[in-house]
Amino acid sequence: MNHIQKKPLSQLGYQFVDETSLPKGKDEYYLRNEQWGKRNGYRKLNALEIETLVQNDNTSDDWNQIFVANEFDARLVKHCHFFGMVRIGKLEPYFLEFHNLRLPVGLYNSTICACDFGDNVVVHNVNFLSHYIIGNEVIIANVNEMATTDHSKFGNGIIKEGEPENVRIWLELCNENGGRSVMPFDGMLPGDAYLWTRNRDDEALQAKFKAFTEKQFDKKRGYYGLVGDRSVIKNCKIIKDVTIGSDAYLKGANKLKNLTINSRAGAASQIGEGCELVNGIIGYGCRVFYGVKAVRFVMASHSQLKYGARLINSYLGNNATISCCEVLNSLIFPAHEQHHNNSFLCAALIMGQSNMAAGATIGSNHNSRGADGEIIAGRGFWPGLCVSLKHNSKFASFALIAKGTYMQELHIPIPFSLILNSEHDNTLKIMPGYWFLHNMYALARNSWKYVDRDKRTDKTQLIEYDYLAPDSVEEILTSLPIMEMATAQAWYAAQGQTTEQLSENELLQKGKELLLQQPEEVARLTILVHGMENSQRKAQLLKVHKAYPLFRALVVLYGIRNILAQGIDSFAALQSLAKTAKRGPWINVGGQLMKASTVDDLKTKIKKGKISSWAQLHETYEQLGQQYAQEKLEHAVASLLYVQGLNARTFTAERFQQNLEQSVTTMSWITEGIYRSREKDYQNPYRSMTYENKADMEAVVGKLEDNSFIQQTITELKQYKKQVKALATKL
Structure with a gap:
């Protein structure tokens, strides 16, 4: 039976906060007044204004509870019903226009309960508007219900005074059984989510993260919902317990409940038709359109959900886009792309710069007695068409998985690999360095694209997009x-x-000797590897004779590029750096790369109280970002020495000169590879057979020589050669 309460009409608009929850000496408006801040600029209505309002078919339970600005024009309020205290800014005889929606300033055909309005607002046909603070020049039209409750949390994982623990919102990230749950909060960065989902055995650390979140928000009841200046809300059905920043645009949403929608000029957020969003945080500059369903979620800034996407119990990183498909229980770092209706992602940690093809099903198949499977994928994860993976699996950076059903768990520690399930000979095949050997254009362009498309206005975390970075180089060396x-x-x-x-x-020495000195003989071998699949079938490495020297050359290139980037201008300075440079494991913390020792230090500082809030942790991210270039340089120099079996004493100017020359050769090879891999699309007869002739093809896809990215790489190679030559002359 529905529990419907019957109360006196005189109470409507009053007693928003129960008296038992009010601090001593405070009334129900004290938090509202703190939020509003303009309460002193209002006066009571005069007799003529009340008469005008009544003539215009307006009602109020108490006209003395209506306060207005001096420039208030009572003629611009018609057919409205007021309950409780309402404050209205200046109303002037204008109309506001936005995207061809033109409506006169004023309040019309609405029921308004205990709200504050800024200047020159437009409120038309709002059936019930309750306990909101509305900014200047806001447009709200054709809304069924827009209300705030006294216990509103606006999507944050907190509880209010007097509430039981079981009403707290948790995000069950990375694992369906809730074992890695975190409390969402406004301002949550990908690094925060990562650190919280890891280290589950460290109870002291977990308690600190929870305390950070609790401390960040007031537990008192009575906060009003906010709508920032110049926001537009039209044709929506239900908006409940939602706070909205400035310049937002909400149109045609079915249900918005318990949300924070961050928005501001220059980073406006939009929510479109048919969307249903519940229990979430939406970052600045986000786009949510066309039938999206999202429940228990965080969208970091400038991310997008479109075309019926479902996002549940998940964190979506910055500059990421999900269309059509379903994503559950996943933590996704920045720059993720997933566009196809029949792709599915569940119980996964995806470390960014990723792309999921149509038909890919990366979902926990409950291969044990519970829903406890997980997948961890490094940067650049790309499961191809109709890929099906079994949990648990783990992949190094820039893994490309070819079409197929992978029946067993996988652990692929080699980066830049093509992974192939060869059904005709029942073999798992791994081709290290595939991207460099066969699709350099895509690898390089994606790295450039992510930088170009990083629209974040708040870059607290320094996101690494280069394919040669400490994490991928460590994987190469491993x-x-x-x-x-x-x-x-x-x-x-x-x-x-x-x-x-x-x-x-x-054995290692013999393998190294063969790979460096007898590559032709290695090419004739069938090279099997163990520990990459949980099965008894063969796992074979392909083209190792090409990948091995390539990987070594890439480490040298990584070292020289960073030496040039940081302005090392003499061998003496480099040798001095080489004496202290060390390499070791790095961790991708939400897209920001940190040394493992740095992450350990972070956790220690948090547990000891030296970092005592999310704000302080975010300041630490920024400080670490400022140190990153120097730390990457040290890692690059150490890696350069390590891959050649050298140390600071045995590293000579002659060897460095050789490294410079080798890096130019590698860089030239990469630039040529970018051109050749794109050129194949023009020369392949099967690619060109749908066009009438070459001119028709170039009209559709453009001329190869006009490709701006290819021209950019050629220019960069010329500049790189100049830098190397300039440094070489100083040796």
């Missing part, structure tokens, strides 16, 4: 001994010899 070991074992097997009598170091 994969070298994997290839060495697998190559040595394959060679001895081909010779009919066992390896039991050989040590690990001997």
Whole structure:
């Protein structure tokens, strides 16, 4: 049975906050007055104004509770019913226009309960507007219900005074069983979500994160909903417990409940037709259009949901777009793309710069006794058409997964790999360095694209988009001994010899020797690897003889690029740096790369109270971002030495000169690879067969020589050569 309460009409618009929840000496308006701040600029109505309002078919339970600005024009209020205290700014004989919507300033055909209005607002046909503070020149038209309750939390994972714990909103990220849940909050960065979802065994750290969130928000009841200046709300059905920034545009939404919608001039957010959003935080500059359903979610700034997308129990990073498909229980770092109706993502940590193809189903298939499967994918994750993965699986950076059903769990630690499920010989095949060997254009352009499309106005976290960065280079260095070991074992097997009598170091040395000195012989080997799939079938590495020297050359290029970028202008300065430079593991913290030791230090400071709020943690992110270039330089120099088996003492000016020359060769090869991989699209007869002739093709896709990105890479290569030459002359 529905519990419908019957109360005196005289109470409508009053007693918003129960007396038991009011501080001593405070009335129900004290928080409202703090939020409004303009309460002293209003006066009571005069007799003529009341008469005009009554003649215009307006009613009020108490005209003494209506306060107005001096420039208030009573003729611009018609057919409205007021309850409780209402404050109205100046109303002048203008009309406001937005996207061809033209409406006269004033309040018309609406029921208004205990609200404050700024100057020259437009309120038309709002069936019930309750407990809102409306900014200047706001347009609200054709809304069924727009109300705020005394316990509004606006999407934040907090509870108000007197509320039970079970009403708190949690986001069940990365895992369907809730074991990595976090409390959402306005301003939550991808790094915050990452740190909170990890370290679940550290109870002290987890308690601090919860305390940070609790401390950030007031538990008192009685806050009003806000609508910022110049926001436009039209043709919406239900808006309840939603606070809205300035310059927002809401049109045709079905239901918006318990939300913070951040918006401001220059980073306006929009919500469109048919959307239903509940229990969420929407960042600045977001777009939500066309039948989207989102429940328990955070959208970081400048992210998009479109065309019926479903986002549930998930965090969507900055500059990311999800269309059509369904995403559940996932933590997604910045620059993620997912556009296809039949793709599905669940119980995953996706570390950004990612793209999911149509038919990809990255969903927990409950392969154990509970919904506890997870997938972790490094930057550049790209599951291809109709890829189906089994939880748990883990992938290094820039993994491309070819079409197929992968029946067993995967652990692929080699970056830039093509992963192929070969059904005809029942083999898992991995091609290290695929992107460099076969699709350099896509890899390089994507890296450039993410920088170009980073629309964030608040760059508290320094997001790394370069494909050669500390995380991917560490993975390269980790994969070298994997290839060495697998190559040595394959060679001895081909010779009919066992390896039991050989040590690990001997095998690694033999593999390195073969890969560097006898690549043609390595090319003839069938190189198998272990530990990359939870099965008894073979796992084979492809084109190792090409990938191995390429990886080593890329590490050298990474080192030289960073040396040039940081202005090292003498070998003496470089050698001094080499004496202290160290390499080690790095962690992708929401798109911002940090040394593992730095993350450990962060956690220690949080537990000891040296970092005592989210704001302080965000300040630390910024400080670490300022140190990143220097730390990356140190890592690059250490990696440069490590891959060549050198140290500061054995690193000579002659060797550095060789590294400079090698980096130019590698950079030239990459630039040529960018051109050649794009050129294939023009030369492939199957690509061109849909066009009448070459001219028709170029009219549709453009001329290869006019490709702006290719021209940009050629220019960058010329500039790189000049930098190298300038430094070489100083040696």
